[in-house]
Amino acid sequence: MAKELKDLTKRADNYSQWYNELVVKADLAEQSAVRGCMVIKPYGYAIWEKMQRRLDDMFKETGVQNAYFPLLIPKSFLSKEADHVKGFAKECAVVTHYRLKTDPEGKGVIVDPEAKLEEELIIRPTSETIIWNTFRNWIKSYRDLPLLINQWCNVFRWEMRTRLFLRTAEFLWQEGHTAHATAQEAQAKAEEMLNIYADFAEKCMAIPVVKGVKTANERFAGALETYTIEAMMQDGKALQSGTSHFLGQNFAKAFDVKFIDKNNKLDYVWATSWGVSTRLMGALIMTHSDDNGLVLPPALAPIQVVIVPIYKSSEQLATIDAKVAPIVENLKKRGISVKYDNADNKRPGFKFADYELKGVPVRLVLGPKDIENGTIEVMRRDTLEKQSVAFDGIEDYVAHLLDEIQANIYDKALKLRESKTYKVDTWEDFQAQIEKGGFILAPWDGTTETELKIKELTKATIRCIPMGCEDEEGKDMLTGKPSHRRVIFARNY
Amino acid sequence: MAKELKDLTKRADNYSQWYNELVVKADLAEQSAVRGCMVIKPYGYAIWEKMQRRLDDMFKETGVQNAYFPLLIPKSFLSKEADHVKGFAKECAVVTHYRLKTDPEGKGVIVDPEAKLEEELIIRPTSETIIWNTFRNWIKSYRDLPLLINQWCNVFRWEMRTRLFLRTAEFLWQEGHTAHATAQEAQAKAEEMLNIYADFAEKCMAIPVVKGVKTANERFAGALETYTIEAMMQDGKALQSGTSHFLGQNFAKAFDVKFIDKNNKLDYVWATSWGVSTRLMGALIMTHSDDNGLVLPPALAPIQVVIVPIYKSSEQLATIDAKVAPIVENLKKRGISVKYDNADNKRPGFKFADYELKGVPVRLVLGPKDIENGTIEVMRRDTLEKQSVAFDGIEDYVAHLLDEIQANIYDKALKLRESKTYKVDTWEDFQAQIEKGGFILAPWDGTTETELKIKELTKATIRCIPMGCEDEEGKDMLTGKPSHRRVIFARNY
Ligand SMILES: [Zn+2]
Ligand SMILES: [Zn+2]
Numbered sequence: 001m002a003k004e005l006k007d008l009t010k011r012a013d014n015y016s017q018w019y020n021e022l023v024v025k026a027d028l029a030e031q032s033a034v035r036g037c038m039v040i041k042p043y044g045y046a047i048w049e050k051m052q053r054r055l056d057d058m059f060k061e062t063g064v065q066n067a068y069f070p071l072l073i074p075k076s077f078l079s080k081e082a083d084h085v086k087g088f089a090k091e092c093a094v095v096t097h098y099r100l101k102t103d104p105e106g107k108g109v110i111v112d113p114e115a116k117l118e119e120e121l122i123i124r125p126t127s128e129t130i131i132w133n134t135f136r137n138w139i140k141s142y143r144d145l146p147l148l149i150n151q152w153c154n155v156f157r158w159e160m161r162t163r164l165f166l167r168t169a170e171f172l173w174q175e176g177h178t179a180h181a182t183a184q185e186a187q188a189k190a191e192e193m194l195n196i197y198a199d200f201a202e203k204c205m206a207i208p209v210v211k212g213v214k215t216a217n218e219r220f221a222g223a224l225e226t227y228t229i230e231a232m233m234q235d236g237k238a239l240q241s242g243t244s245h246f247l248g249q250n251f252a253k254a255f256d257v258k259f260i261d262k263n264n265k266l267d268y269v270w271a272t273s274w275g276v277s278t279r280l281m282g283a284l285i286m287t288h289s290d291d292n293g294l295v296l297p298p299a300l301a302p303i304q305v306v307i308v309p310i311y312k313s314s315e316q317l318a319t320i321d322a323k324v325a326p327i328v329e330n331l332k333k334r335g336i337s338v339k340y341d342n343a344d345n346k347r348p349g350f351k352f353a354d355y356e357l358k359g360v361p362v363r364l365v366l367g368p369k370d371i372e373n374g375t376i377e378v379m380r381r382d383t384l385e386k387q388s389v390a391f392d393g394i395e396d397y398v399a400h401l402l403d404e405i406q407a408n409i410y411d412k413a414l415k416l417r418e419s420k421t422y423k424v425d426t427w428e429d430f431q432a433q434i435e436k437g438g439f440i441l442a443p444w445d446g447t448t449e450t451e452l453k454i455k456e457l458t459k460a461t462i463r464c465i466p467m468g469c470e471d472e473e474g475k476d477m478l479t480g481k482p483s484h485r486r487v488i489f490a491r492n493y
Numbered sequence: 494m495a496k497e498l499k500d501l502t503k504r505a506d507n508y509s510q511w512y513n514e515l516v517v518k519a520d521l522a523e524q525s526a527v528r529g530c531m532v533i534k535p536y537g538y539a540i541w542e543k544m545q546r547r548l549d550d551m552f553k554e555t556g557v558q559n560a561y562f563p564l565l566i567p568k569s570f571l572s573k574e575a576d577h578v579k580g581f582a583k584e585c586a587v588v589t590h591y592r593l594k595t596d597p598e599g600k601g602v603i604v605d606p607e608a609k610l611e612e613e614l615i616i617r618p619t620s621e622t623i624i625w626n627t628f629r630n631w632i633k634s635y636r637d638l639p640l641l642i643n644q645w646c647n648v649f650r651w652e653m654r655t656r657l658f659l660r661t662a663e664f665l666w667q668e669g670h671t672a673h674a675t676a677q678e679a680q681a682k683a684e685e686m687l688n689i690y691a692d693f694a695e696k697c698m699a700i701p702v703v704k705g706v707k708t709a710n711e712r713f714a715g716a717l718e719t720y721t722i723e724a725m726m727q728d729g730k731a732l733q734s735g736t737s738h739f740l741g742q743n744f745a746k747a748f749d750v751k752f753i754d755k756n757n758k759l760d761y762v763w764a765t766s767w768g769v770s771t772r773l774m775g776a777l778i779m780t781h782s783d784d785n786g787l788v789l790p791p792a793l794a795p796i797q798v799v800i801v802p803i804y805k806s807s808e809q810l811a812t813i814d815a816k817v818a819p820i821v822e823n824l825k826k827r828g829i830s831v832k833y834d835n836a837d838n839k840r841p842g843f844k845f846a847d848y849e850l851k852g853v854p855v856r857l858v859l860g861p862k863d864i865e866n867g868t869i870e871v872m873r874r875d876t877l878e879k880q881s882v883a884f885d886g887i888e889d890y891v892a893h894l895l896d897e898i899q900a901n902i903y904d905k906a907l908k909l910r911e912s913k914t915y916k917v918d919t920w921e922d923f924q925a926q927i928e929k930g931g932f933i934l935a936p937w938d939g940t941t942e943t944e945l946k947i948k949e950l951t952k953a954t955i956r957c958i959p960m961g962c963e964d965e966e967g968k969d970m971l972t973g974k975p976s977h978r979r980v981i982f983a984r985n986y
Contacts, residue, residue: 033570033626034563034614042558042642049559065535066542070527071564071616071647071663072586075593077526079601089593089602093565095616096604097587098651100568108572109582111589111613120604121527123564123588123616133526143838149535154564154647158591170564345636 087221212464236437294359580714705957729930787852
């Protein structure tokens with residue numbers, strides 16, 4: 001492992017390759033035998049589980065309930081909402097048969113041609129259609145509203161170019177689907193869920209995000225408004241980390257979901273949907289990690305503290321074991337996950353490199369000298385700083401240090417983003433700046449035409465129209481037409 | 494709801510219909526637009542989540558780690574293990590295309606004939622093949638063993654006749670897959686996981702189970718030994734509630750997974766797999782529920798205690814609200830989930846019927862008279878008994894009552910099973926008894942031929958060869974050939 005670690009490409013040399021290697025070397029995920037589909041390995045899955053648990057708690061606090069809807073969607077459902085079909089029909093996995101049979105001409109199995117489905121079924125790329133088809137029976141009156149549903153599941157979108165976590169054919173996600181009596185309430189819910197995503201990203205993942213609104217061109221297929229949180233990776237590229245959609249009455253109309261309001265009037269229901277996926281794993285890795293491997297925020301690290309003994313004799317080890325036992329117990333009591341690695345088949349140097357690679361936030365090392373001096377060596381993963389501190393009260397020290405690391409890596413990411421965010425007003429400056437990466441706040445004339453032209457010329461997309469920014473009159477960099485506010489341009493994952 | 498409840502078929506009239514109606518009326522699940530696939534509704538999903546959480550904790554205590562493997566399996570993988578293909582190829586969902594396109598001749602979408610996959614992909618009916626194909630790269634030496642992996646996911650098996658939870662095309666489950674250096678260790682792991690299932694069923698679900706070994710004919714496709722837990726439903730039929738398989742080296746050989754042992758010798762790895770599914774929801778419902786609706790074990794009830802106020806004026810309600818607030822707080826502090834239902838748009842009678850239908854274990858009712866007398870009315874769902882008890886100390890009373898209910902419904906189920914378990918020695922008695930339901934302990938000559946003959950004649954299957962029973966010499970009921978122990982025959986779900 002120590003040797004493998006040395007082979008990790010440096011970020012400065014090739015950021016993209018650094019990421020690809022790190023995901024595999026840190027045992028997070030790997031390619032599977034099925035093109036575009038990944039295997040999420042236990043260490044990667046443990047991080048995802050922590051993210052799931054926290055998000056799930058946050059959703060439930062707002063009254064959301066989990067449920068489960070079918071994996072397969074009748075083909076005809078996809079085309080019921082006009083915009084939706086354009087967005088999703090192209091990249092679907094299609095089930096056409098329901099049986100295999102033994103190949104009469106040899107070994108193995110073949111698809112039984114007699115077992116053809118009357119209507120093909122699509123593996124869900126997202127579940128608006130099947131869920132709104134179900135909601136029709138659940139919603140009759142305003143008393144059934146709001147209906148706040150979430151599901152954790154797998155989805156499938158055939159992708160040509162895939163990268164572990166960032167873009168895979170199958171991925172895991174949660175998709176929330178809510179139904180409301182009024183447009184205002186639905187719109188407010190879409191914004192509320194975006195705020196939850198932003199809170200989660202910032203407080204739990206330690207990733208600063210910009211909240212904003214997508215342009216019409218970048219909207220979810222079938223939405224009237226798409227809200228997004230956008231994070232900046234260390235190479236200055238943007239990563240869309242979560243979206244929340246105000247769907248208006250589009251799906252209610254497509255699936256005929258009406259309710260009787262308080263005035264006994266029949267109306268279509270208002271909708272939202274919102275989701276985050278295993279893509280967040282990519283954001284987590286790319287935001288904090290360094291040339292030595294992963295850097296994990298303590299809030300999501302499967303192992304928050306590792307303790308490694310240094311010893312020459314089994315007698316020395318026994319002494320250290322006895323000293324360490326109460327620390328382990330005390331840290332666990334505080335809800336801190338700790339691993340004491342006294343395995344004797346690996347050298348300390350190997351262990352150090354391995355836990356660095358895995359991003360364990362705090363490492364404690366205890367040797368005979370420390371025991372003499374009443375000290376213990378503390379290494380924090382974010383800065384790689386080592387310090388010898390008093391053994392007594394180490395639990396308190398560690399607890400505070402974990403908080404400090406969580407805060408520090410957030411600040412570091414925020415500073416990076418601030419240092420790579422630029423106001424640009426001319427097309428010339430824009431073209432030069434976009435090559436260097438970062439978020440560019442620039443005026444835009446508000447047309448899809450200009451947006452697409454800029455993308456074609458520079459590969460930069462409008463990440464969002466930031467929320468909470470003041471209007472600012474100006475001129476579009478490219479067309480010179482009037483612009484009323486700056487939007488964020490960037491290249492993106 | 495009160496009216497709907499009255500419409501619930503009685504168990505004595507039609508047990509099967511009672512079940513089908515109850516699942517829907519209690520808001521647990523419903524049929525979806527996709528044949529054979531169910532929607533798990535929020536209340537049903539909340540129970541499943543509690544089951545998941547508990548099982549997951551139990552697995553992790555034994556060192557098992559979660560991971561995630563692809564939904565789709567290359568067709569050729571299924572036929573690599575000879576027995577496995579026989580068991581699963583018949584009932585697969587087959588993905589043949591990766592794109593839809595707009596129908597040039599009209600509205601809607603059609604499958605793009607040009608987007609045909611070179612090799613068809615199968616939606617996992619179970620994941621041994623894809624997982625062992627992955628394990629090949631994870632296992633090199635005895636130091637990589639044991640490898641203890643579990644995944645929570647959806648699986649798909651096309652079923653002709655489906656019933657909510659009991660038999661659905663898509664279902665949710667966990668599948669554990671472990672790899673070991675020796676046959677003994679793998680065999681022991683398979684038994685360990687069966688014991689965990691049995692513990693979970695008995696302590697958490699309050700369902701008594703028989704642990705046993707499946708006959709060769711009933712074994713999992715590819716296993717050398719299949720262990721099972723079998724539960725008896727109220728109609729005397731058996732429900733297989735969890736299985737654990739000792740797979741020998743079959744999958745290691747099929748996918749070429751070898752390891753270097755301590756003596757530097759190369760050998761194939763030994764395997765187990767084990768799973769429980771949303772089928773357990775069916776077992777839970779059918780074991781405990783009655784003609785008034787669900788009866789849930791407190792350990793799995795989403796709402797353990799409901800409190801309903803009885804009042805005429807808003808003044809009375811305010812008084813009750815104030816009295817109830819500290820009870821709610823105190824119960825929550827004890828980790829008891831409690832709902833105070835003071836909604837004023839439903840009559841108390843409606844609420845009572847609804848919470849009975851939903852199986853809430855304990856109902857508290859507080860009215861002006863109770864407040865005068867310092868009492869509160871307690872209703873326990875398992876026996877429907879009502880009692881007036883002292884208001885002071887009600888939290889303690891409720892906590893004990895929940896434990897008592899958990900124990901009582903287990904005992905009730907155990908007594909039922911005991912009363913419907915029979916020793917039978919002759920073919921005549923067997924034919925008569927099997928019509929009445931129950932578990933029949935009978936001698937069997939150990940051949941698949943006889944087993945199949947008995948199934949053909951009576952629809953009874955051998956549920957298992959019970960573990961921990963003494964050998965008993967006898968004669969097969971049908972063939973008169975020697976039998977060395979009794980096995981359990983029953984009709985089953
Ligand atoms: Zn303006
Ligand atoms: Zn014998």
